[in-house]
Amino acid sequence: MFAKDVYVRRRQTLIGSMKAQGASGIALFLGNVESPAQYRDNCYKFRQDSNWLYYFGIDEPRYAAVLDLDSGEETVFADDVEIDDIIWMGPMPSVASVADGVGVAHSAPYGALGDAVASARNLGRKVHFLPASRYYNALKLGELLGVNPYETFSKGKAGCPAASLEMVRAVVQMRLVKEDIEIAELDHACTLGQQMHTVARQGIRIGVKEQEIVGAMEALTLAKGWGVSFATILTQHGEIFHCHSHEALIEPGKLLVIDAGLETNGHYASDFTRTYPTGGKFTARQRDIYQLVYECNEHAFSITRPGIAYLDVHLSVARRMLEGLKDLGLVCGDLDAMVEQGIAGLFMPHGLGHNMGLDVHDMEDLGENLVGYGPGQQRSAQLGLGSLRMARPLVPGNVVTDEPGIYFIPALIEQWKKEGTDKGFVNYGKLASYYDFGGIRLEDDVLITEGGARRLGSDRLPIAPDDVEAAMAADKG
């Protein structure tokens, strides 16, 4: 948790920003409750809501708050502990003192939240709320506001139309630009994330079960931080983006994609991807594709600076990638036309990167389009570019991932071939020999600075193909 004045200032800025958009009424915040894994009292590790953490910092379940936009009054709602709770959870500070610790003057029992919202509604005052990112909060919002709970739930790209646009916009504006104290936390998350990846790389041995490597790397996230910032991807099927099965044994001649991050105890994320030849040496074919992905990663970083839209960085990477694929004979034709037609999407059906902060895909619950697209920017319908989560013109304080990848997905290639999606740019004959290739992705985390950009963390993970092979040789001692 940061100092009291951080939270006071943030809430004042939020209220100011909402009022500047013409908003009045109350702003309702719901922290998270515990999330059942097996049943109500056997829960997943508690993870507080990120927006709550940003404005209130209190890392305990079952808190809520109301900010009165008109009077400026702030109230935190939570229950003081009783003797039974003390037996189970130990002595706890009073809610009033916890609220005071983040500069909130008023507190009330959790059960009083219903009355507080009801009296605002009865006076015809608007109740601003953010999209619910969990089902309990959707239930609670439904109850408080008298609407269908599903209507309050975050629906992904489009966000939640029933939520307050003024509140969402104000939050996005603030959280998109990281403060220095946040950058320090992100650097810490990335340094630990790099250590985590080093542990993983050192565990790669032919015949080892993937799950063993996952256990070793996640150990570090638990020993040094809150845990993983998202479900670890560690797979010899890099062409399957969200492959969370870790049953396979490491086989010779494969490429192992490791996409994993750590969340600090202060709840800031890191997110790195590296791809390793399982035996420690790339084959010639693997090295060609790897070198191209590596160059795309470097190229993106080299042009990332304030003023350029990340959409244009994505497109520039797509062009660089197609250029390399053309050299390899996998595509043919005019480069500009291929970029225009979205041909890169066949090989990289995802975006170049996303915002990162308290969430690994920062603020995804607020609606990707509102978070990642600025005024006048429209999300593309093309495969790949259409999945770009961050398209905005960059400003200092933005934190984005730089994660190009090339994958050979047989089902997708067959679909494009059948439907002629490639407009003749793709050399299917040559591509057929890559059906067993898998995929490669290389990802760093990047801060936009006044002068350009800086990769976060202490020591960049080896990434150039020779450096990767050297590191793996050194690992084997």
Next chain:
Amino acid sequence: MFAKDVYVRRRQTLIGSMKAQGASGIALFLGNVESPAQYRDNCYKFRQDSNWLYYFGIDEPRYAAVLDLDSGEETVFADDVEIDDIIWMGPMPSVASVADGVGVAHSAPYGALGDAVASARNLGRKVHFLPASRYYNALKLGELLGVNPYETFSKGKAGCPAASLEMVRAVVQMRLVKEDIEIAELDHACTLGQQMHTVARQGIRIGVKEQEIVGAMEALTLAKGWGVSFATILTQHGEIFHCHSHEALIEPGKLLVIDAGLETNGHYASDFTRTYPTGGKFTARQRDIYQLVYECNEHAFSITRPGIAYLDVHLSVARRMLEGLKDLGLVCGDLDAMVEQGIAGLFMPHGLGHNMGLDVHDMEDLGENLVGYGPGQQRSAQLGLGSLRMARPLVPGNVVTDEPGIYFIPALIEQWKKEGTDKGFVNYGKLASYYDFGGIRLEDDVLITEGGARRLGSDRLPIAPDDVEAAMAADKG
């Protein structure tokens, strides 16, 4: 997953048992969906619903099923993957083939579930369902059945009055008695759980952060199994039962309580507790209390066998504990009267044990009273005994924990003193010197056999005080 015929047989037994209670209509099962940690697409590690696993075994999200009690027809509801899903999750078998793999003849899209339930309701047929253990399933049940979602949610001890009593009873009856294939899984869970505890013990060093030990022990749960079976308790404040903060450094002269378990990839739980002197040697005062808790653990096991109610094992342990506390001068008076008055509850304000299986507190979502209390058994209102989760007469195949503990909880002692709850049996003068003691708990997992009982797992963790000290000395090499 077990063989097809296991699931076929279990569902037939379930239907037979429900019909024997006079039930008709349909039995509705909801598997779990992914549970958001930060936002809809950044989820906690998927954990399937245990009842679903027991009857259908399919370990994938967003499955549901309907069993027709009258016609015997069985239908699984889930969606086949589309091209977008293949990119993100890889090629998947069809729902029809997955259903066939567990002996279910019919399948339909997930969206068809609404119609299936609606047509049963329109015909006036009863829709049997189990209490929802997660908020999404409560929302879904609310929607399917046209009721307030909260009404379908499991409320702890009392369960969920809106759920089907016939269905709950039938499930409890079956899951209480573990099959041989389940016992093999539980033995595996316990063997790995013992390894996990050994790693933890080896990590105990003065000055180490508790979180470091947690990371090392949980690594094993991820490398060898699904993960932890519940949130790890590792604390030098053993008197706080659910202390999940791991920020403290290991200090000399303390007692470290480690209560932790592993869940196998097949989703069976283990649950062990050991208490260690942080410096490797018990003080005289620590050893006195430790010895007593150890004797209570041994005493419970020695009388645990088919025919005895676990309620009576708890009471016998309470008597043994009070006898020891009397020898130490902490309580005084007639033993039988102290047991009757529930004086042991001041020192052990929890039950002796609980059922264990697919859930660490097995079937807690179905309602503790229905799970742990048989006909004619009433839950006590006394502190400690009132928290006993398993009171039933034992039968072969039951799996229970044996986890006596003694804690010195200042706030609780002060409350008893103020309110005279102890009826003069407690020696508060002597007790005052134990306010900084903390707590001790010692837990094993026990299978009820034809002839008596057997501790699960391969090698029992050192538990006798001399053995603990010897193991810690050996750890230090």
